[in-house]
Amino acid sequence: MTPLYALTAAELAEAYADRSLSPAEVVEAVLSRVEAWEPHANAMYRVHGDAARAAAAASAARWREGRPLSPLDGVPITLKENLYTAGDPAPIGVAIGDLTPKTEDSPIAARAGEAGCVLIGKTTMPDYGMLSSGRSSIHGTTRNPWNLERNTAGSSSGAGAAAAAGYGPLHVGTDIGGSVRLPAHHCGLFGLKPSLGRVPIHPPFMGRAAGPMTRTVRDAAMLMNAITRPDGRDHMNLPYDPVDYAAGLEGLSARGLRIGLIRAMGAGLEPEPAVVDAAVAAAGALQAAGAEVTEIPSFLTPDMLEGICRFFEARSYNDVMALTEEQRGRILPFVAEWCTWRAGTFSGADVMAAYMQVVAMREAAVQAVAGFDFVISPVAPIVSYPAEAHSPSEDPHNALAHIAYTVAYNFSEQPAASVNWEFSADGLPIGVQLIGQRFDDLGVMRLARLVEQIRPAQKAWPEPPSRLR
Amino acid sequence: MEFRDDFGATGGGLRRRALVVASDLVAQGVCRSALEAAWDVEVVDSGVAAVIAARQSVPAVIFMDLQLRDVPGGEAIGWLRSNPGLGAVPIVLIAGGSEDDAEIAAIHPAALLRKPVSRGAVERVAKGLDGGRA
Numbered sequence: 001m002t003p004l005y006a007l008t009a010a011e012l013a014e015a016y017a018d019r020s021l022s023p024a025e026v027v028e029a030v031l032s033r034v035e036a037w038e039p040h041a042n043a044m045y046r047v048h049g050d051a052a053r054a055a056a057a058a059s060a061a062r063w064r065e066g067r068p069l070s071p072l073d074g075v076p077i078t079l080k081e082n083l084y085t086a087g088d089p090a091p092i093g094v095a096i097g098d099l100t101p102k103t104e105d106s107p108i109a110a111r112a113g114e115a116g117c118v119l120i121g122k123t124t125m126p127d128y129g130m131l132s133s134g135r136s137s138i139h140g141t142t143r144n145p146w147n148l149e150r151n152t153a154g155s156s157s158g159a160g161a162a163a164a165a166g167y168g169p170l171h172v173g174t175d176i177g178g179s180v181r182l183p184a185h186h187c188g189l190f191g192l193k194p195s196l197g198r199v200p201i202h203p204p205f206m207g208r209a210a211g212p213m214t215r216t217v218r219d220a221a222m223l224m225n226a227i228t229r230p231d232g233r234d235h236m237n238l239p240y241d242p243v244d245y246a247a248g249l250e251g252l253s254a255r256g257l258r259i260g261l262i263r264a265m266g267a268g269l270e271p272e273p274a275v276v277d278a279a280v281a282a283a284g285a286l287q288a289a290g291a292e293v294t295e296i297p298s299f300l301t302p303d304m305l306e307g308i309c310r311f312f313e314a315r316s317y318n319d320v321m322a323l324t325e326e327q328r329g330r331i332l333p334f335v336a337e338w339c340t341w342r343a344g345t346f347s348g349a350d351v352m353a354a355y356m357q358v359v360a361m362r363e364a365a366v367q368a369v370a371g372f373d374f375v376i377s378p379v380a381p382i383v384s385y386p387a388e389a390h391s392p393s394e395d396p397h398n399a400l401a402h403i404a405y406t407v408a409y410n411f412s413e414q415p416a417a418s419v420n421w422e423f424s425a426d427g428l429p430i431g432v433q434l435i436g437q438r439f440d441d442l443g444v445m446r447l448a449r450l451v452e453q454i455r456p457a458q459k460a461w462p463e464p465p466s467r468l469r
Numbered sequence: 470m471e472f473r474d475d476f477g478a479t480g481g482g483l484r485r486r487a488l489v490v491a492s493d494l495v496a497q498g499v500c501r502s503a504l505e506a507a508w509d510v511e512v513v514d515s516g517v518a519a520v521i522a523a524r525q526s527v528p529a530v531i532f533m534d535l536q537l538r539d540v541p542g543g544e545a546i547g548w549l550r551s552n553p554g555l556g557a558v559p560i561v562l563i564a565g566g567s568e569d570d571a572e573i574a575a576i577h578p579a580a581l582l583r584k585p586v587s588r589g590a591v592e593r594v595a596k597g598l599d600g601g602r603a
Binding site: 229 | 540
């Protein structure tokens, strides 16, 4: 029998509706799971034990009275700490971050609350969200539950660890270069970076999106129904689209689908054979099911990747140089070095040239997908890297060489997801990336659901070390 | 005083705010003209605009057309009711006649207006909401 903490949101909704389970007992089970895992995984910045119990009791009353707020009423959720919640500080992963409690909920927190979700707590992230790693100057090191010596990746590191460890079914991260998809890949999850503006966030920024990180595609779809609702604070949002992601999820046939396959990006880190093999195998399975698969070359050039790296460096340089020397000394040295080693020498023309490379990358990404229904590729060039590393290269002068597969779709505003495909010989997850046409979020989720059904058998989710003795 | 009402005239109190949500221009116009003497009236034409406006500033009452151009009025009401700050705001339904009684009853509106909406009906409903003072 599936433990309560591991039940999907869909299963919980059914059990709450037929009164076979109460949100109170589920939340208690999740809090126990958090307690068992946290000394090892360190996924949480804050755990809302008492508030979660109170919210679960209120939800239980609503279900008893037959007036749940939504199918997600009473379903546990975690939010990345940079998704503001009233009463919680949001230091953005930095030791010198603002520890003043926020006074209002961010759009996603508000929508989750309106849907009746029970907030278990806030998850960790690295400094400024600018590392694809579980390292943070305020949160310490978040570790991958599949192997505690390995990295979760990031920047939604805590969300990735929390989902893999079974801190309930629903988790939300943010992604500006791969920060939902990369930890989803390393932690064996489904992670969706929606189209820019599909999920209202605050503050919005070019390329920045928030999306669900879940064990199943269906749970992500249920959450999308809630968090895509409109919020006037996001001045970059898309017009609200009343799509029922959960209802529309099933039934995609591979027959006739036009799938593009990209093996290597030709920029950044050279891909390991295992990640390419996974993407090829996923495309092959779809082809066997009737899809038309065409290998396509990379659209990304080294200059484009260099352009976005310079753009990020220049942005963070301004933030870091606004700090006092003492403050700079308290952020991760890797991050300080990454954004200051050359960015101070960039001229206005240099920054504009970098920006134009981002524009070119955006155009190239859209064109690459234009002839297909979907494109498949690896999510990351590597299967895994050490938990203590700041990036796969561990080189602050080349810190983002591993985001070549993911970053373009942030700036092309296309939906892209990571769904686990298989496991490496040493038991680590390997995801594949599914990219859709601009604004076809439901299409990407439908394809992910299809991939979920045709992929190899999956391993059991990891257990905390004490349970293994 | 241009916008004097019972509250403003006697105690300097704030005028209460009514949010009118209707895609139908006739319903918008009738509600505005019937309410604006006594209420601060904001008119929006979609369910999305309604939830955004209501979250920004909680109205004292919402007049909601069930037939909106973007989402069903019932869905927009669900969004409003699930917000802890908005759940208690009375909702006056504006129904076109095609909605069934069960759908309307399930919403538990504070009052029901049938189209074509008349100025007198809106005034009577508003007066009732305002304890007879508006």
